[in-house]
Amino acid sequence: MTTAVTLKGYTQANISPAPKQTKLIAITGATIHIGNGSIVENGTILFNGGKIISVAAGGQAPQDDVLVINANGKHVYPGFISPNTNLGLAEFESVKATLDYSEIGNMNPHIRSIVAYNTDSKVPATLRSNGILMAQITPEGGTIAGSSSVVQLDAWNWEDAAIKIDDAMHVTWPVIPRSRGFGRAPVVSAEILQERRQLAINELEQIFSEAKGYADLTKPAAVNPRLAAMKHLFDGSQRLFITADSQKDIVAAVNFAKKYKLTPVIIGGDEAYLIMDFLKENNVSVIVKQPHALPNSTDDDVNMPYKNAAVLANAGVTVVVSIEGYWQQRNLPFMAGTVSAWGLDKEKALSTITLNTAKVLGISKTAGSLEAGKDATLFISSGDALDMKTNHVEKAFIQGRDINLDNLHKQLDKKFSEKYGMKAAN
Secondary structure (H helix, E strand, O other), rough: OOOOOOOOOOOHHHOOOOOOOOOEEEEEEEEEEEOOOOEEEEEEEEEEEEEEEEEEEOOOOHHHHEEEOOOOOOOEEEEEEEEEOOOOOOOOOOOOHHHEEEEEOOEEEOOOOHHOOOOOOHHHHHHHHOEEEEEEEEEEOEEEEEHHHEEEHHHHHHHHHHEEEEEEEEEEEEOOOOOOOOOOOOOOOOOHHHHHHHHHHHHHHHHHHHHHHHHHHHOOOOOOOOHHHHHHHHHOOEEEEEEEOOOOHHHHHHHHHHHHHOOOOEEEEEOOOHHHHHHHOOOOOOEEEEOOOOOOOOOOOOHHHHHHHHHHHHHOOOOOOOOOOOOOOOHHHHHHHHHHHHHOHHHHHHOOOHHHHHHHHOOOOOOOOOOOOOOOOOEEEEEOOOOOOOOOOEEEEEEEEEEOOOHHHHHHHHHHHHHHHOOOOO
């Protein structure tokens, strides 16, 4: 006699992307956080075919052929968006063969991160469980690292994942390296370091000038892949992201972009709070570093990393919150929670990882907030999604698809909780 055994749970390899939405879904009774700074209490959100139909307070779900999800006492949020990350381009930091986020050379505008994006990585599934459903996959290294792309985090391959391909070109503004520590003599003189910095800026100026001229040609006599890759910077379909921290470097970077009639997005911006009027005058958005960091210099307010985003946002600068690397991206919503605790309205803090991010990445027509006509990329949490203690994502949808929230972390928790007779977390 044989006994049938029902297997519970999944292995990472069997967590398949969800099928397309085929039925009208209504989430009722929830506190709906729109993402644009407003809230709908006891609301109902309807979506079908991957698109939001309506968001209303106290709305009634249709009676016929609809899947109703009762979310009384719970919260609905737009899917969080992780900017400027090498997610899917790296798997194990100690294994070089799994790292594919940078290339040899200093000027690599032709590099496209999207073709290296690994949808089979085990990391994205861990982000989805905290509400992060989209990401800007970004190359690193050199002065010009190449083009990033925006993806959704439940796909078979990079073509399926892509939301916006080649959304931005990434530049790191040349700087003089910081001192290597107390009591250590500099390897080279300050004059030589300054000369190297200026040479790097001159090289950047040259390639941008050549790319602008190349873009103006109707039919170039010879194809230049590096210059051709920069063409969309000048026709407005691609944005320029520049990493810069000091006020001097930020001003220089913005003025450099203006020479080519470009409006840059600044990444980092440690000292952006010192030049807020300049940033507003030039309509420059800032992707600030994670708040859980050390001050930029020994003279800075020790709490400035916590306050930076709030100071900028309250002054009228469009602010996006980021977090470095790939493996800790799951903590992004808690960085926004820290921003809220240090001076920014809670719903505006939410916007720093939803609608503001969508605007900066050029996808705000379809993502970033819960509004009719946009993608139904959202999730339900039983608690405050910006609070590490209470965030508990119970259900998530990407473009209307009911995605699997299992991941390797949950599997390991279950495995060893059962081994030692403990209750596994959901």
